[in-house]
Amino acid sequence: RKEVEQDPGPFNVPEGATVAFNCTYSNSASQSFFWYRQDCRKEPKLLMSVYSSGNEDGRFTAQLNRASQYISLLIRDSKLSDSATYLCVVYPRGNQFYFGTGTSLTVIP
Amino acid sequence: NAGVTQTPKFQVLKTGQSMTLQCAQDMNHNSMYWYRQDPGMGLRLIYYSASEGTTDKGEVPNGYNVSRLNKREFSLRLESAAPSQTSVYFCASTKNRAGGSNEQFFGPGTRLTVL
Numbered sequence: 134r135k136e137v138e139q140d141p142g143p144f145n146v147p148e149g150a151t152v153a154f155n156c157t158y159s160n161s162a163s164q165s166f167f168w169y170r171q172d173c174r175k176e177p178k179l180l181m182s183v184y185s186s187g188n189e190d191g192r193f194t195a196q197l198n199r200a201s202q203y204i205s206l207l208i209r210d211s212k213l214s215d216s217a218t219y220l221c222v223v224y225p226r227g228n229q230f231y232f233g234t235g236t237s238l239t240v241i242p
Numbered sequence: 243n244a245g246v247t248q249t250p251k252f253q254v255l256k257t258g259q260s261m262t263l264q265c266a267q268d269m270n271h272n273s274m275y276w277y278r279q280d281p282g283m284g285l286r287l288i289y290y291s292a293s294e295g296t297t298d299k300g301e302v303p304n305g306y307n308v309s310r311l312n313k314r315e316f317s318l319r320l321e322s323a324a325p326s327q328t329s330v331y332f333c334a335s336t337k338n339r340a341g342g343s344n345e346q347f348f349g350p351g352t353r354l355t356v357l
Contacts, residue, residue, distance in 0.1 A: 141282075167345070174351075175350070175351075176348035176349060176350050176351055177285070177332070177346075179345050179346070182345070220285070222346075224344055228273055228290060228292040229300065230336075230344075230346060232277075232284045232286075233284060234282065234283065235284060
């Protein structure tokens with residue numbers, strides 16, 4: 134079983150739509166969770182960390198459900214500039230990070 | 243403050259040739275990582291260095307070697323390149339604070355083609 138699993142999509146949504154991505158992880162002892170954004174042919178960049186209490190940054194909301202071992206990312210009022218691949222990242226322990234394969238989002242005018 | 247830098251940005255090799263990918267960070271980070279990214283496979287860890295003087299294998303280490311030259315620099319070497327090593331290679335670093343945020347910062351990547 135993979136450490137981290139994501140729905141690869143693609144998600145094609147109109148501008149202004151709300152879209153949600155989910156990610157599941159296998160190691161119940163995982164410590165830290167992140168969402169990264171990767172634009173085409175660029176390096177991944179941190180979008181937001183995910184905290185147990187949930188956290189919000191503008192139009193973006195991240196949630197963690199430890200009991201079910203999944204994290205989610207909600208994007209409200211989608212913009213064209215949100216088009217990218219979103220990577221779920223889990224830090225189980227030690228020094229290794231585990232990445233999901235990414236979910237592709239295209240926001241359509 | 244340049245963050246994480248990688249050289250070269252692009253490289254084409256013939257099967258059997260060797261090369262070293264260079265990575266440096268100026269953020270005084272403890273841990274450094276080498277990943278490869280292939281379509282549909284996501285980022286896979288090749289090797290990492292938790293701190294200066296240590297290196298450990300990741301998920302896909304075969305065919306690669308690494309050197310943590312000092313706290314700033316972490317190089318990846320392909321001794322005898324194979325077409326299966328055609329990929330995009332990313333170097334990353336993290337402060338690795340116990341109990342703290344461990345955001346990874348990535349370099350711009352090296353696009354390697356092995357013919």
